[in-house]
Amino acid sequence: MEFQPPRPARILSGADKWISALDHSLKTLAGVAPMARRAPEAESPDEPLDEPQRRLAASLMRVNHVGEVCAQALYRAQALTTGDPALRQHLEHAAQEEIDHLAWCAGRLQALNDRPSLLNPLWYGGAFAIGAVAGLIGDKVSLGFVIETERQVEAHLASHLERLPDGDRSSRAIVAQMKEEEARHAEEARDLGGVDLPAPVRGLMRLAAKVMTGTAHYL
Numbered sequence: 001m002e003f004q005p006p007r008p009a010r011i012l013s014g015a016d017k018w019i020s021a022l023d024h025s026l027k028t029l030a031g032v033a034p035m036a037r038r039a040p041e042a043e044s045p046d047e048p049l050d051e052p053q054r055r056l057a058a059s060l061m062r063v064n065h066v067g068e069v070c071a072q073a074l075y076r077a078q079a080l081t082t083g084d085p086a087l088r089q090h091l092e093h094a095a096q097e098e099i100d101h102l103a104w105c106a107g108r109l110q111a112l113n114d115r116p117s118l119l120n121p122l123w124y125g126g127a128f129a130i131g132a133v134a135g136l137i138g139d140k141v142s143l144g145f146v147i148e149t150e151r152q153v154e155a156h157l158a159s160h161l162e163r164l165p166d167g168d169r170s171s172r173a174i175v176a177q178m179k180e181e182e183a184r185h186a187e188e189a190r191d192l193g194g195v196d197l198p199a200p201v202r203g204l205m206r207l208a209a210k211v212m213t214g215t216a217h218y219l
Contacts, residue, residue: 035103036096039170040177047167057168058114059217060160064175065105066117066216067153071098073127074149078142081135087143087192094146094185101181104174111170117216126208143194148202150186152209154179 049057075095079088109116117123134142157179164172197205 035100037100039104039107040173042169042173044169046169049165049167053165053167054112054114056163057165057171058109058112060164061105061108061112061171061174062114062117063213063216064157064160064178065102065109066120066123066212067156068098068102068105069117069120069124070127070212071095071149071153072102073124074131074145077128077131078135078146081132082139082142084139087139090188090192094188097181097185101178104178108171108174118219119215123212123216140193140195141197143189143192144197145205146189147186147194148197148205150182150189152206154182154186156209156213157182 072095075091075098079091079095082088082091106116130145131142134145157175160175161172161179164175166172
């Protein structure tokens with residue numbers, strides 16, 4: 001049998017990249033993006049939650065779900081706009097981990113008999129625009145947005161670990177694993193050359209996050 005050399009990997013055109021980004025966007029918003037890992041499991045079974053505890057846990061997991069929707073948008077836009085193939089591969093790998101987070105939060109919301117934010121398309125669009133602008137400015141700035149975003153997400157997750165009902169061990173296991181991985185994403189972005197954003201930009205990001213999380217807590 002004649003030897004056939006392996007075919008080189010297909011290089012995506014600009015149109016292909018936009019189509020791929022649109023496909024990921026629709027899957028994210030439709031809640032059908034495939035996860036690669038099962039959700040972390042608690043060491044012991046959950047305890048029954050009363051209605052105020054259930055509502056609190058669901059509200060916090062809805063906020064976390066919104067954060068993962070925004071992370072998908074941010075990473076996909078940055079991967080789309082960077083000219084560095086190695087950085088694009090890194091961003092797409094990070095986005096896959098965030099897809100797992102997204103699916104974990106969605107599954108926990110379902111288990112708590114609640115729903116994702118009704119404004120997810122708005123959150124996704126805004127985060128995608130920010131990621132695209134950051135990517136067009138330059139890779140160091142783009143990675144700086146990753147660093148600051150992941151720092152803020154890590155802080156939110158830490159506060160949620162303090163607020164989640166003790167008996168909701170499944171949600172707590174998920175949030176703890178997410179917190180660990182968000183911190184690693186920030187460190188990796190730093191190692192790749194990300195720079196600290198100016199204080200006014202970081203302040204605006206915190207303000208936008210406060211508006212988003214406050215709204216998503218209810219909607």
